[in-house]
Amino acid sequence: MKLTKRTIEIIEPPAELLQKYAELLVNFALGGGVGIKPDEVVWVEGSEACRPLFLAVIRQVWKSGGHVISDYATDIFQPSDNIMKEFYQNASQQQLEHFNRKYFKGLADQVDHRLAILCDTDLRALAEVDPAKLMRRGEVSKPFYDWLDVKENAGKFTWTLALYGTEQMAKEAGLSLAEYWQQIEEACYLDHAEPIKQWQKLYKEIDRISQTLNDMEIESVHVVGADVDLKLTIGKERKWCGGRGRNIPSYEIFTSPDWRGTEGWIRINQPLYRYGNIVEGIELWFEKGRVVKSKAAKNQKVLREMIATKNADRLGEFSMTDADHSRITKFMAETLFDENMGGRFGNSHVALGMAYKDCFKGDPTKLKKADWEKLGYNDSSVHTDVVTTTDRTVTASLPDGSQKVIYRGGHFTV
Numbered sequence: 001m002k003l004t005k006r007t008i009e010i011i012e013p014p015a016e017l018l019q020k021y022a023e024l025l026v027n028f029a030l031g032g033g034v035g036i037k038p039d040e041v042v043w044v045e046g047s048e049a050c051r052p053l054f055l056a057v058i059r060q061v062w063k064s065g066g067h068v069i070s071d072y073a074t075d076i077f078q079p080s081d082n083i084m085k086e087f088y089q090n091a092s093q094q095q096l097e098h099f100n101r102k103y104f105k106g107l108a109d110q111v112d113h114r115l116a117i118l119c120d121t122d123l124r125a126l127a128e129v130d131p132a133k134l135m136r137r138g139e140v141s142k143p144f145y146d147w148l149d150v151k152e153n154a155g156k157f158t159w160t161l162a163l164y165g166t167e168q169m170a171k172e173a174g175l176s177l178a179e180y181w182q183q184i185e186e187a188c189y190l191d192h193a194e195p196i197k198q199w200q201k202l203y204k205e206i207d208r209i210s211q212t213l214n215d216m217e218i219e220s221v222h223v224v225g226a227d228v229d230l231k232l233t234i235g236k237e238r239k240w241c242g243g244r245g246r247n248i249p250s251y252e253i254f255t256s257p258d259w260r261g262t263e264g265w266i267r268i269n270q271p272l273y274r275y276g277n278i279v280e281g282i283e284l285w286f287e288k289g290r291v292v293k294s295k296a297a298k299n300q301k302v303l304r305e306m307i308a309t310k311n312a313d314r315l316g317e318f319s320m321t322d323a324d325h326s327r328i329t330k331f332m333a334e335t336l337f338d339e340n341m342g343g344r345f346g347n348s349h350v351a352l353g354m355a356y357k358d359c360f361k362g363d364p365t366k367l368k369k370a371d372w373e374k375l376g377y378n379d380s381s382v383h384t385d386v387v388t389t390t391d392r393t394v395t396a397s398l399p400d401g402s403q404k405v406i407y408r409g410g411h412f413t414v
Contacts, residue, residue, distance in 0.1 A: 012052045022056035029160035029245040030113045038065030040112040047073040050119035050164035082125040108147035114159040126276020131305035134275045142381040153364035173333040187249040203243035213240040218396040225392035233261020237361045254319035256355035258376030260289040270387040311380035317351035323410035345410035353382035
C-alpha cells in the first residue's frame, strides 16, 4: 500500500501583524466599533488556510473575556477537494432542501457576535455546479440569517468580515502574494502602531459626511456617467450609514433605497466573484424597481439565476466610497475589498437583493414585515454587490425641489 502525504501551504505573516489584526477585529470591529464585552459569545469562522489568524483571533477573544464557538473547516487541502462542490454534485433534492433548523436556531440564540475570515484556495471551485442549486440552497438557509437579523436590529448581535490572503487569491488578482498582503496591511491600517486609533479618526469624517447627508433629507439621487444613468428613490425614514465596524476594511457610505423607485441602466466594470464563479461585464436595466433586462460577458447564466431568485431583481443598497478615504489601490478579487476600492474615482456600487434594515431612522424592532414592505425595504435570500470604479456624478433631489451634487470625481462634495 502506497501512502500519500497531502498538505496545504499555509502563509504566515509576522506575529506582530497578526496580533494587531486580531485586536482590531475583536476589540473594535465587533460591537459596532467598541469591541466585545466580557462573557459574550463569538462565533469564529475560518479554514485551514487561514490558521495563523484564526488562532490569533480566538486567543484575543479569550483575552478580552469572551467565549468562542469555533467553526473551522479542515477540508481544503487541494483545489479538487472542496467539500461544498462535493455536496452540490452528490446531494439529492431532499438533501439540498434540508435545513438543520434546531441547530441553527440554537446557534442564532447563543451567539453575540460573528467573525468570519475569508480565505480561498480555489475561487472557481463551484464553477461546474448548476447555479440554480446554489440559489436554492441560499433560500433554504435564509431563516438562519433572518434570526440573526432580528437580533442585530435589537442591538444584540454584531458581525464583521476579514480577509486572509493566499497564493491562489493573489494570483487571481494578478498580484504577488507580497503585494496582496501589502494591500491587506495598508487597508486595515496594520502598518500603524495603533490601527484602532486610525479607524476611529477616519470614522469621525465618515460620520460627519453621513450626518450631513441625513440632514439634507434626500428624496432621490441621479447617478450619471459614461456607463450609468440610474435614478434611485431613497424612500421615507431612511438614513445613510458608514463606519460601524461591519467589515474590515470599510470606507463606504451607503443606504438601502426604496426599491420601487429604481429606473435606468448601469454597467459594471469590476468582476463579480460569487457562488464559486466569476461573472464579468454585467449590465442591468431597471423599470419600476425591477431588473427587466440583464446580461454578462461571462457567466451570464449565473447572473440570471441569481436575479431569478425571489426579490433578487430589486435593489437593496446604494453605496459610495471617497477615493481619499480608501487605502485600497488594487483589484483584490474579493468583494470585501473591491467594494471599498479607492483609486482615482473611488467606487460606487449597488447590491441586488436584501436591504439593510439598520438604514431605518427609527427603531427597527417596532416594525413588522408589512411595515418593511410598505417602506420599500427589499427582502431576499440574496445580497450581491456589484462594483464600478469609473467616474460618476451623483446628484441629490431635496425636499424643497432643489438639487445638489453630493459626489463627483470620486469624492463627496458635502
